[in-house]
Amino acid sequence: MANKILVFVEQRNNEIKKSSLETVKAGAEFAKELNAEVEAVVVGGDIADFNSIAKYGVPKVTHIKNQDLNVYTSSGYAQVLSDFANETGADLLLFANSAMGRDLSPRVAVKVDAGIVADCVGFTFENGEVIATHPVYAGKALTDVKINSPKKIFTIRPNTFNLGDAADATAEVSVKEVDNVNTSVKVVDITRASDKLDVAEASIIVSGGRGMGGPENYAMLEELAGLLGGAVGASRAAVDAGWRPHSDQVGQTGKTVSPNLYIACGISGAIQHMAGMRTSKYIVAINKDPEAPIFTIADYGITGDLFEVVPALIEEIKKG
């Protein structure tokens, strides 16, 4: 049961994140299924346009403001969000399972006295109850769980809800100024590897393993990913060889991803690699070894030399 749903919408650098819009879409769906109210909350920043939130189904938006909230502070965000949830009587909170969502939501759970299920990849609704699917053992098994406490928090893995088309809608925004923000934990600097898309958030990933032969050959994967609007990932063998940064590693000790399309180039498909990407909606494998385990989970496979196949793929996609 839930009466009031609150969706936490994350801003970074005054921009609303795509994974949060997916969470907004989830919130709208929850509200319909549970016959509940839904609203969204944005903390900090200087946001020009909240209409994207309305366009994905949640018109009611509160913007909590204080200059100490412009940059992430887990202590401050947890405080203002919990206060707001208590004031509005929200009993179901949704977060994206992003770096911020995962840092913040457990603290909010304790503050508002909620049960929490992190990293959900699907939901069903039965008699007004939410049943969440949470992968365990690196996705080698799935659990169906429900929260029995009156207050509930779910964090949702990026790409679980596809954004689809935006409706034409305008947000009703109320601004809430707060004071005495607790900044005992404060972000003082952000270093960006670059402006590149993170594999954990990308809806298309082109990933390269030991079969790439060396760091210089990733240029063609960058080109392919660029054409597709995706990100480049890597296996641990490529990361351990120093060809790619650890932040690109997909797998059990790297990132867990579920893009719409995962293209594995020169990756054998070790159990720890597959653990991190098996929930991808479509998997393409390019590997010269027809016995490579990656083919057991690939939707489409080419058992050939990636140094021929990848350039041909780039040319074919350029044709449009």
Add this chain to the structure above:
Amino acid sequence: MKIAVCVSHVPDTAAKINVGADEKSIDKNGVSFIINPYDEYAVEEALKTKEALGGEVVVISLGGDEVKETIRKALAMGADSGVHLKKEGYFDSYATAKALAEELKAQNAEMVFFGKQSIDFDSGVVGQMVAEMLGYNSVSVVVDLKIEGNNIRAEREIEGGKEVVETTLPAVITAQKGLNEPRYASLRGIMQAKKKTIEEKEAQTGDSRVELLKMRKPAPKAPGKILGSDASVVPELVRLLKEEAKVI
């Protein structure tokens, strides 16, 4: 400084996972267990902190008798003592956090290390919940840590980069790969670990809030299509991605 590390006992990353007959847990037959890989970074960082600032390191694990093996592993790496919070059966992240927080309060630990995630249930939440229960500061998914006096400067991994976070003691840190290189337990360490004490206590978990209805294997994927063995099938691949999969 009193330093604590919380460690979980998990199946090896290479283990094949089968669901047990109860459809609520895994079939443990033939599965070997290890210290949670992220908790090894946590133990290493705790030991480094002790070496730099002095103090003692206590290792805490919650679960059945089997978790003692993982506590011993941390003791062999160099931790001073262990606490086994005994509890069989099912408990959720909240209950886990509750039991750990109760013990940490009793220990009066100023600096507490966790892994960023336990690779069994993969929630990545217990450390932050414990911090909130204790009223401690926390930084999660940390890849670099400096403690000077009362001040902490930590780098945490975020999408496409890193955040530099400043806070103060007492604090909880959750460790990510890259934070350090965990040491191997020496033979001497292993021998000494046998003599170190592991105190056993009844775990105060309270009630679980999350109910596990069912554990299942992901639906097997229908066998994919091998399109061919060279670049001549690339146009067909692109057509399928556009028309059948509709992903590009």
